[in-house]
Amino acid sequence: xxAVPDIEFxxxxxxxxxxxxxxxxDLAIPPSAFVALxxxxxxxxxxxxxxxxxxxxxxxxxxxxxxxxxxxxPPYRRPVNMVxxxxxxxxxxxxxxxxxxxxxQARPRLSSREISQRAGEALSMVQLGGYGRRKIxxxxxxxxxxxxxxxxxxxxxxxxxxDEPLAALDKKLRTDMQIELQNLQREIGITFVLVTHDQEExxxxxxFVCVMNGGRVVQLGQPSEIYDEPADLFVxxxxxxxxxxxxxxxxxxxxxxxxxxxxxxxxxxxKRVPLSRGEAVSVSLRPESLSLSAPGSGSLKGIVRNRIFxxxxxxxxxxxxxxGSLLAKADHVIGQGNLxxxxxxxxxxxxxxxxxxxxxxxxxxxxxxxxxxAEILS
Amino acid sequence: MxxxxxxxxxxxxxxxRKSAGSQPAFSMRGSLLRKNLMTAxxxxxxxxxLVVFLVLPFIAIAIFSVGERAPEGGYQxxxxxxxxxxxxxxxxxxxxxxxxxxxxxxxxLLVAYPVAYYLALRAPQRWRLxxxxxxxxxxxxxxxxxxxxWMYILGGRGIPALLAYVGIEDLxxxxxxxxxxxxxxxxxxxxxxxxxxxxxxxLDRRLLEASADLGATxxxxxxxxxxxxxxxxxxxxxxxxxxxLLGEYLIPTLLGGGKxxxxxxxxxxxxxxxxxxxxxxxxxxxxxxxxxxxxIVANRVSTRLSGARRVDLI
Numbered sequence: 016x017x018a019v020p021d022i023e024f025x026x027x028x029x030x031x032x033x034x035x036x037x038x039x040x041d042l043a044i045p046p047s048a049f050v051a052l053x054x055x056x057x058x059x060x061x062x063x064x065x066x067x068x069x070x071x072x073x074x075x076x077x078x079x080x081x082x083x084x085x086x087x088x089p090p091y092r093r094p095v096n097m098v099x100x101x102x103x104x105x106x107x108x109x110x111x112x113x114x115x116x117x118x119x120q121a122r123p124r125l126s127s128r129e130i131s132q133r134a135g136e137a138l139s140m141v142q143l144g145g146y147g148r149r150k151i152x153x154x155x156x157x158x159x160x161x162x163x164x165x166x167x168x169x170x171x172x173x174x175x176x177x178d179e180p181l182a183a184l185d186k187k188l189r190t191d192m193q194i195e196l197q198n199l200q201r202e203i204g205i206t207f208v209l210v211t212h213d214q215e216e217x218x219x220x221x222x223f224v225c226v227m228n229g230g231r232v233v234q235l236g237q238p239s240e241i242y243d244e245p246a247d248l249f250v251x252x253x254x255x256x257x258x259x260x261x262x263x264x265x266x267x268x269x270x271x272x273x274x275x276x277x278x279x280x281x282x283x284x285x286k287r288v289p290l291s292r293g294e295a296v297s298v299s300l301r302p303e304s305l306s307l308s309a310p311g312s313g314s315l316k317g318i319v320r321n322r323i324f325x326x327x328x329x330x331x332x333x334x335x336x337x338x339g340s341l342l343a344k345a346d347h348v349i350g351q352g353n354l355x356x357x358x359x360x361x362x363x364x365x366x367x368x369x370x371x372x373x374x375x376x377x378x379x380x381x382x383x384x385x386x387x388x389a390e391i392l393s
Numbered sequence: 394m395x396x397x398x399x400x401x402x403x404x405x406x407x408x409x410r411k412s413a414g415s416q417p418a419f420s421m422r423g424s425l426l427r428k429n430l431m432t433a434x435x436x437x438x439x440x441x442x443l444v445v446f447l448v449l450p451f452i453a454i455a456i457f458s459v460g461e462r463a464p465e466g467g468y469q470x471x472x473x474x475x476x477x478x479x480x481x482x483x484x485x486x487x488x489x490x491x492x493x494x495x496x497x498x499x500x501x502l503l504v505a506y507p508v509a510y511y512l513a514l515r516a517p518q519r520w521r522l523x524x525x526x527x528x529x530x531x532x533x534x535x536x537x538x539x540x541x542x543w544m545y546i547l548g549g550r551g552i553p554a555l556l557a558y559v560g561i562e563d564l565x566x567x568x569x570x571x572x573x574x575x576x577x578x579x580x581x582x583x584x585x586x587x588x589x590x591x592x593x594x595x596l597d598r599r600l601l602e603a604s605a606d607l608g609a610t611x612x613x614x615x616x617x618x619x620x621x622x623x624x625x626x627x628x629x630x631x632x633x634x635x636x637x638l639l640g641e642y643l644i645p646t647l648l649g650g651g652k653x654x655x656x657x658x659x660x661x662x663x664x665x666x667x668x669x670x671x672x673x674x675x676x677x678x679x680x681x682x683x684x685x686x687x688x689i690v691a692n693r694v695s696t697r698l699s700g701a702r703r704v705d706l707i
Contacts, residue, residue, distance in 0.1 A: 070602055090605040097606045103599035107621050107698070116617075117607035170607065 019082040021046045021174050021206040022067055027076035029062050036062040038230040039076070044174075044208065044223075049200045051209045051217035054227035055253065060210045063227075064176050067208065069093045081173055091120070096167035097176040101183060102159050104151045110162050111147035114138060117170040137169035140199070157188045164196075168203065175200075177209040181216065193220050214254045218242065226250050246287065248373040251299040258300040258341045261375060264290050272372050274298055278337030280314055284370035295375040302330065302344035304369035307355060313362030317341065319355045329354055333361060451681075457674035466668030476675035483659050483676060490656040493645065494638035497577040498585075501634050502627065504578050505585035509626075510619075512586070513593035525590070528583050536580050540647050543579065547572050547648065568650030576644040581637065585630040592626025593619070621698060628695035636684045656680055 020043040029037040037059040044050050052060040065071040066078050069090035078085045080094060096117070104113050115134040118125055125133075138144050141161035151159065160180065167175055180196075181189045197220055200207045211217050217224050218238040225235045226249075234246035245251035252259060265281060266273035272286050274296055284298050310316060317335040324347070331343045343363065347354070355361050458476055463469035480487070512524055531539065545551050547566040556564055566572055596619065604614040620627075642657025651658075656676060663673030 068602075068606060070605075090602070091608045091610055095606075097603070099599050099603055099606075101599070103597065103603040105600060105603070105618060116604070116609070120608035120610075120613060166607070 018046050020044055020079075021048075021081055022208065023077075023079040023082075024063070024066075025077040025079065027063075027066065027073045027078060029059070029066065029071060030074045035230055037066075037073075040230075040232055042225065042232055042235065044206060044225075046206055047204050048223055049197065049207045049209070049221045050223045050225060051211055051221035052225050052227060053211055053214055053217040053254070056212055058227040059230040060212075060227050061178060064097075064178055064208065064210045067093075067095060067174070068097045068176055069095075094173040095176055096170050096172040097178060098160075098163045098167050098180045100178045100180070102163040104159055104162055104166070106151050108151070109147065110143065110149045110151065110154070111135075111138070113151065113162055114147075114166045114169050116166065121170075133169055137165040140168070141165045156184055157192070160184060160192060164199070168199070172205065174206045174208060177207060179210055179212070181211075181213075189216075196220060218254065224254075226254065228253070244287070245299070245371065248297055248299070248375075251371060251373065256302050256342060256344075258302065258305075259297045260300060260338055260341075261295065261297055262372075264292050264294045264296055264372070267292060272296070274370075274372055276338060278315075278335070280338075282314060282365060282370055283367075284372040285368060286372050288374060290372060290374065296372045297375045299371045299373065300341070300365065301369060302342045303328075304366040305341065305343040306364040306366065307331065307333075307343055307345055307361045308364065310360045310362050313364040315341075315363040317361055317363055319357050319359045319361055322355065322357055324354065331355060331361075333363065335363070454674045454677050457670050458678045460671045460674075462669045462671055466670075468670045471671075476671045477679075479672060480675065480679065483656070486654045486656050486659040487679075489653055490639055493573075493577075493641070493655060494635045497574065497581070497638045497641075498631050498635040500574050500578050501581050501585045502631055505582055505630065506589055506627070508582075509586045509589035509593055509623075513590050513596070514619075528586055532583055537643065540576055540580065540644055543572075543576055544647055547575075567648065568652070570649065573645050573649040576648040577638065577641070580644060581634045584633050584637070588629040588633070589623060589626040592623040592629075596622055624698045625695045628691040632688050632691040635687055639680055639684055639687075 022042070022044040024040045024042040027037060027040045027042075028035065040059075040063065042063075052063055054060045062071060066073055067080070067085075069085065069088060069092075072086070085093060105116065108116065111131075111134050114137050115130045118130045118133060134147070135144075138147055141164050143158060143161050143165065146154070146158065146162075151162070154162065160183075163180070177196075181192055184192060193216065196207070196209075207221075209217070209221060218241070221238065223235060224238050224241045226233045226241060226246075228249050234241060234250050236244075241250060242255050245254060248259070251257055260276055262274040262276040262282075264272050265275040267290070270285055271283055272290055273281050274284050275281055276298075282298065284296075290296060306313070315335050315338070317333040319331050320334045320340065321332040323330040327347055328344055329347050331345070333341045333343055335341055341363065457468050459472055459474065461469045461471040461473060461475070508528075512521060516524055544567060547553075549567075551566075553564045553566055556562075600618050600622070601614055604618045605611075609617060640657050640660075642655050642661065645651070645653060645655055646658065659676060660673055663669045663676065
């Protein structure tokens with residue numbers, strides 16, 4: 016018996032006039048999972064969420080919730096609830112009335128006793144017991160966030176939709192809420208669909224990450240899969256930090272390719288898609304897969320330009336002749352004071368199997384990464 | 394230039410701080426004075442205007458209202474509440490006004506709300522300004538002229554004549570309560586539409602989506618969110634129109650045939666015809682008090698219902 020997916024997209028396309036926001040998405044979101052829709056702004060992730068919520072209708076294709084086609088079903092008849100960006104709490108109602116708003120809409124009507132009991136439970140679930148009679152504008156951002164969560168969850172939806180729910184919170188609160196959201200999802204056991212442009216948030220919170228770009232799903236997988244085995248250059252570049260180095264395919268052997276870098280260095284990389292000899296490729300090198308050592312060993316030589324010491328790790332921006340700037344990340348072990356200093360020459364080695372080669376496309380992620388490296392260097 | 398040059402030297406830095414301790418306090422006091430003076434100057438024209446044309450006349454009217462009518466008409470100094478005791482003599486005018494004002498304002502509201510709703514939430518963005526302008530532009534013509542126009546439209550040679558062509562005979566429109574109501578709605582509509590439009594336009598659309606998301610049908614979203622949150626605008630429009638209607642006499646006179654008397658008629662009569670200034674003043678003062686009560690009540694109601702932070706109208 017296969018489980019019916021909580022959410023299913025079948026060849027869904029959404030156009031706004033001449034602009035195609037979402038093009039031909041097929042997607043099945045498994046039940047009881049925490050799923051993140053991740054992508055840069057304008058990739059169609061919010062449009063997807065709004066089509067699940069019923070605020071947008073697909074131009075083509077079907078959106079199914081628990082196997083039922085939702086075409087023509089208005090938002091108020093869908094078994095999903097949304098936590099809106101900026102929360103969209105009702106300013107004219109107090110905390111408890113905000114939370115019980117959905118319960119009051121239920122037909123047949125619920126008894127007022129049940130309503131207040133469930134609202135009370137929802138309040139204590141988000142640790143706001145005793146805040147029921149507060150006005151919305153008297154609450155902090157974090158508290159408003161909790162009210163928005165309680166207001167959605169109190170209706171026992173089949174799926175909870177979260178539209179960039181943590182974007183308005185400061186960093187400390189955001190980390191707390193990430194953990195709290197994860198715990199809540201496990202406790203309640205319903206599917207959470209989170210929209211975010213923050214790849215760290217997506218990786219840390221969700222069971223599955225759905226990476227989107229240009230209105231398409233680029234990759235769906237577990238966070239570690241997405242990070243370790245990116246489907247293409249865009250994913251490699253967008254998720255996590257990486258160095259992209261251009262080169263040419265010099266040799267092929269099974270899953271591996273030998274790539275000649277611009278400075279003539281040969282490195283062995285894995286390929287995810289078929290490549291041919293002589294093809295221009297970009298090799299993705301995760302900063303933590305680069306190992307630094309004293310000059311003499313290693314495959315590449317460079318000079319440390321900048322060091323950011325982060326306690327448990329240190330990040331280095333290393334200038335390599337003919338290749339450019341590489342970002343390396345090294346663990347720092349207490350007592351082993353082997354930190355390289357700016358200006359020091361170093362040798363760079365690659366962990367076996369870590370470099371990934373992709374066809375060199377005019378992908379839009381690359382510039383962004385270069386900017387970030389430039390930022391570190393400056 | 395000097396700033397960057399001074400930075401690294403500790404001596405200069407302390408010197409800078411010393412002057413920073415005394416000088417800004419000085420200049421701050423100075424700028425505060427200047428600021429106050431500026432504020433006073435900016436407020437002066439409006440204050441002067443209000444004192445000369447509102448506060449002083451109001452005091453005069455208040456003094457008149459406790460005086461007596463001079464034998465030849467006008468005012469004669471006295472201290473008596475006889476004028477106020479005499480108010481029941483104009484009870485009918487009061488009663489008619491007290492009916493006309495809220496009913497007229499309500500009729501205005503019923504017509505204005507859908508228009509404001511359409512303008513704020515449904516009309517295409519690029520049409521909004523044009524449509525709003527179309528609502529405001531008639532205001533550039535005098536109300537008297539426009540009301541005269543309605544006399545023609547509703548009169549024997551207007552709509553009834555047209556209807557006679559299609560066989561509907563002897564329809565009387567002018568000089569009926571319906572005509573008065575129509576004139577009022579026509580004349581005061583923009584005053585009702587604009588504040589409601591503003592409050593609906595400011596409404597956060599995501600609240601409407603949130604309401605739908607939580608299972609509310611469009612009707613309950615309208616009642617529970619849209620209407621509730623636009624109440625400040627409704628109350629502003631309602632009290633504005635109602636207060637103006639308390640003094641209205643032109644429209645009832647022209648379109649209602651002048652058969653029914655309102656406080657406005659009474660005031661014109663007392664000040665200009667029978668020259669009983671003290672009695673007129675007593676009526677005027679009472680009218681002002683009623684207006685103030687209307688404003689306070691409207692303000693309270695809208696604050697309570699919309700749950701917004703207190704906004705004071707007066």
